[in-house]
Amino acid sequence: MIIEIDFNSDEALYLQLRNQIIMGIATAQFQEGDSLPSVRQLADSIGINMHTVNKAYTVLKQEGYVKVDRRKGAVIAIDVDRMQALAELKRELQVILAKSSCKNISCEEVHQLINEIYEDYGGLK
Amino acid sequence: MIIEIDFNSDEALYLQLRNQIIMGIATAQFQEGDSLPSVRQLADSIGINMHTVNKAYTVLKQEGYVKVDRRKGAVIAIDVDRMQALAELKRELQVILAKSSCKNISCEEVHQLINEIYEDYGGLK
DNA sequence: ATGCTGTTATAATATGAATATAACAATCCC
DNA sequence: GGGATTGTTATATTCATATTATAACAGCAT
Numbered sequence: 584m585i586i587e588i589d590f591n592s593d594e595a596l597y598l599q600l601r602n603q604i605i606m607g608i609a610t611a612q613f614q615e616g617d618s619l620p621s622v623r624q625l626a627d628s629i630g631i632n633m634h635t636v637n638k639a640y641t642v643l644k645q646e647g648y649v650k651v652d653r654r655k656g657a658v659i660a661i662d663v664d665r666m667q668a669l670a671e672l673k674r675e676l677q678v679i680l681a682k683s684s685c686k687n688i689s690c691e692e693v694h695q696l697i698n699e700i701y702e703d704y705g706g707l708k
Numbered sequence: 709m710i711i712e713i714d715f716n717s718d719e720a721l722y723l724q725l726r727n728q729i730i731m732g733i734a735t736a737q738f739q740e741g742d743s744l745p746s747v748r749q750l751a752d753s754i755g756i757n758m759h760t761v762n763k764a765y766t767v768l769k770q771e772g773y774v775k776v777d778r779r780k781g782a783v784i785a786i787d788v789d790r791m792q793a794l795a796e797l798k799r800e801l802q803v804i805l806a807k808s809s810c811k812n813i814s815c816e817e818v819h820q821l822i823n824e825i826y827e828d829y830g831g832l833k
Numbered sequence: 834a835t836g837c838t839g840t841t842a843t844a845a846t847a848t849g850a851a852t853a854t855a856a857c858a859a860t861c862c863c
Numbered sequence: 864g865g866g867a868t869t870g871t872t873a874t875a876t877t878c879a880t881a882t883t884a885t886a887a888c889a890g891c892a893t
Binding site: 661668 | 727730731733734735773786788789790793794796797798800801802803804805806807808809810811812813815817818819821822823825826829
């Protein structure tokens, strides 16, 4: 999978990495059981420090997207906690919808945009 | 309007402030032309530093939610840049929907949750 | 045995968040 | 006019986080 880091972004490198990997999982570019590149390997190929990649992996582990195996490294393994996921989703959506509403984006437009994203990412379950 | 700050949150104080004010605008608790409390006043009532409130107001100004008047202070004044707002919305939704998809939350459930939020916040335009 | 893996420790640097004082000019109220 | 409050700006300090840099260790593969 192609991972692109924007060094000019104000978003932390490890968060950009985390987000891209999560999007990679959602679009089935990474599948349950797949191994992520080793921390050193990925750090080399991107041109960042090993610990930055390690932090991204650690966060992904804490958030229930991967498990770490001594031999296979970070392996995609989703731990589904629906209650927590729904609570987080609601919290995030509240802010986003407030911003959208202020900017004259209607409820219908949001629904439409979501459908577009689901179509773009045909892989979404 | 009641502003509640969570000092245990990992979210920056000025961002919590910004988000709550945006939600306040979206729910019509603040209306176009209304003045926000002075930076010193709000800082006092919350128990934080003046500059932290000032930073929140500065961000709100940059993002087009308020304009600052010498006399009235920070005044609600929405500057609608739909293109930019839609672009930002899409970027944020992509990550959120990816996370949701991984956690077995369906597209329909997201639509439903959005409707719930719109109903809860009856004030949303 | 060599080389790779994840993990851990430590240190240095850089950046941002938050607080603390302080001052200035414009405005408002009495 | 005079005092209080406004937003703004400047400077400094403290603290947490992000990022990089070395380094070492134990487990595993070929």
